[in-house]
Amino acid sequence: MSTLLLTGASGLVGARLLPRLVAAGFECRALVRGEHPLPPEVVAVRGDLADPDSLRAAVEGVDLVVHLAALFRTQDEAAIWRANLDGTRNLLSAVEAYAPRARVVMASTGNVYDADAARPALETDACAPTAAYPASKVAAERLLRESGLTWAVLRLPFVYGEGDGHLASLAALAPRFGLHPAHTYSVAHHRDVAAAVLLAAEGRMDGRVVNLTDDAAVTVFELARYGGVLIEGSAEPLVDPWSGRMDGSLIRELGFVPVVPTVAVAAREGSL
Numbered sequence: 511m512s513t514l515l516l517t518g519a520s521g522l523v524g525a526r527l528l529p530r531l532v533a534a535g536f537e538c539r540a541l542v543r544g545e546h547p548l549p550p551e552v553v554a555v556r557g558d559l560a561d562p563d564s565l566r567a568a569v570e571g572v573d574l575v576v577h578l579a580a581l582f583r584t585q586d587e588a589a590i591w592r593a594n595l596d597g598t599r600n601l602l603s604a605v606e607a608y609a610p611r612a613r614v615v616m617a618s619t620g621n622v623y624d625a626d627a628a629r630p631a632l633e634t635d636a637c638a639p640t641a642a643y644p645a646s647k648v649a650a651e652r653l654l655r656e657s658g659l660t661w662a663v664l665r666l667p668f669v670y671g672e673g674d675g676h677l678a679s680l681a682a683l684a685p686r687f688g689l690h691p692a693h694t695y696s697v698a699h700h701r702d703v704a705a706a707v708l709l710a711a712e713g714r715m716d717g718r719v720v721n722l723t724d725d726a727a728v729t730v731f732e733l734a735r736y737g738g739v740l741i742e743g744s745a746e747p748l749v750d751p752w753s754g755r756m757d758g759s760l761i762r763e764l765g766f767v768p769v770v771p772t773v774a775v776a777a778r779e780g781s782l
């Protein structure tokens with residue numbers, strides 16, 4: 511049985527991914543800073559990406575590291591860089607020292623792509639974001655790509671489902687980030703994050719940066735509506751119409767088939 515370490519297990523994505531990794535047959539460890547409920551099969555390893563000494567016990571003997579831990583729901587840019595770049599550096603150093611044969615699958619974000627794209631973003635597109643969150647993710651991706659470890663980077667879109675509250679949060683996010691209600695976003699359900707991570711765990715994404723998307727991008731207005739919130743509409747022309755949109759062809763070529771192909775299907779299945 512393969513052993514894996516999940517970082518970020520207490521987060522929006524990690525809490526829903528971990529039981530699926532257990533169900534897939536992995537012996538799971540979770541790096542946790544505080545007290546978090548974990549599935550009974552999971553070994554909690556107390557540690558912090560900011561504390562290199564705490565990471566040896568987390569990575570020693572693992573075959574796979576799924577690295578989700580990150581900081582981005584804050585305005586504190588220095589803290590974002592510390593968590594996302596320095597934290598990843600500490601983790602990769604520990605993997606290099608104590609589990610050099612482990613495969614590392616790192617979650618990144620579709621926010622890395624340039625906003626003024628002329629089409630959905632391809633993994634090969636150059637991206638030079640300036641905001642701390644995507645810039646720190648691009649820098650962390652580079653660390654991983656240049657590490658000499660076996661690696662894959664999975665660029666996640668807006669992730670939703672299973673009562674996580676993310677869709678409803680668009681009511682607050684839309685005015686804060688000036689999101690046009692008619693803007694379409696690439697999205698993926700938690701079940702498909704798990705499907706993609708399991709594909710990466712098999713090595714199907716080794717040495718690649720890969721976008722994850724479901725089968726249909728949805729407008730901000732409709733996403734909020736699915737979240738139970740009616741946000742203000744607008745008939746103003748869209749600026750940067752492709753920002754937030756990723757091309758999902760590569761992951762399909764690698765064998766990915768969405769379990770929840772659209773938000774509408776998730777709604778019908780009662781898994782929003």
Ligand SMILES: NC(=O)c1ccc[n+]([C@@H]2O[C@H](COP(=O)([O-])OP(=O)(O)OC[C@H]3O[C@@H](n4cnc5c(N)ncnc54)[C@H](OP(=O)(O)O)[C@@H]3O)[C@@H](O)[C@H]2O)c1
Nearest residue numbers: 518520521522523543558559578579580617619666668669
């Ligand atoms: N959610 C989305 O829609 C989305 C979209 C695109 C990309 N992503 C990517 O997916 C990943 C997970 O996102 P999320 O939404 O689940 O984030 P989240 O809810 O904010 O969770 C972040 C996780 O990282 C952990 N963490 C942060 N700093 C840490 C540190 N220094 N040491 C150890 N653990 C630390 C947190 O632990 P504590 O509980 O101890 O704070 C928490 O478990 C991130 O890499 C993010 O960039 C997410």
